[in-house]
Amino acid sequence: MDWLFFIMALISLPFWYLTSDPLCTVLILSTVEVLGFAPTLRKAYRQPYQENVTFFFLFMMRNGLSIIALEHYSITTVLFPAAGATACLLLITTVIYRRKSI
Template sequence: MPYKIFLGSLATTIAFVAYIPYFVNIFRGKTKPHAFSWLVWGIISGIGFLAQLTEGGGSGSWVTGFGALVSFVIFSLALLWGDRHFSRFDWMSLLGAGIAIFLWWLTGEPLLSLILVIIIDALGFLPTFRKGFYKPYEETATTWGLNSLKFMVALPALESFTLTTWLYPVYLVLANGTFVTMLWVRRKRR
C-alpha cells in the first residue's frame, strides 16, 4: 500500500513542521509549555504508539511515535523555560493521569487500555487547556492546528483499521482542534 506509506510520511512531516514554531517560540520565551501535560503526553503517546504497532497500525502509527519523542523533548524544555507554576488542579490532573496509567498497566485488553490512554491524555491536557484559557498567547496555535491535521492525515494511513487503531487518533483530532479553536476565540476576546 504505497499510498499508506505516503500518508504516514506526510503526517509525520506535518508533525515535524508543526513543532518548528513551537520550539522557536519556547526559545523566544513566547510559548511556555506546561511540564505536566508534556510528561503525560510523552508516556501515553509512547503507549499508544506501541498499542497501534501491536494491532497492525503500520505507517499510520509513525506520527504517534514521533509525537512521543517530541513530547519528552518539550517536557525537558518545559522544566527549564515553561510554566512552572503548578496549581492544585495541575497536581490533581497529574495524580489522576498517574492512577490511570497504573490501571492501564493492570489491564491486558487493548481496547480498554486505549480508552484509559484517552482518559489519561484528557487529564494530562487539562493543565495546558486551563493555562491556554487564561493565557491564550502563551501557546502556539499553529502547532495545535497542525497537530489536528497530522492525525487526520494519519487515519487513512493505518494498515489495520480497527477501533483500537483509529480511536486514539480521532480523539487527538478532536482534542487538538478544540484547543486551537478555544485559543483563537480567547485571543479575539482580549
C-alpha cells in the same frame, strides 16, 4: 514526534497485560492523554496569546493523517489519534475565540 508514539506504546504494554484487551488499553491511554491536556487547555483559555496555534494545528493534522493512513479501521485503531486531534481542535478553537474576545 514519532518518539511519542514509541513511548506511548511502551507505556501501554503493562495496561494491555493487565486488561488482556487492546480496546481497554486504548481507552485508558486516550483518557490519560485527554486528562493530561486539561492544564494546557486551561492555560490557553487564561493566556491565549502564549499558545502556539500552528504547533497544535500541525499536531492535529498529523493525527488526522495517521487515521487516514490506517489499513484497518476500528475503535481500537482510531480512538487514540482521534482523541489527540479532537483535543488539539478544542484548544485551537479556544485560543481563537479568546483572542477575538479579549
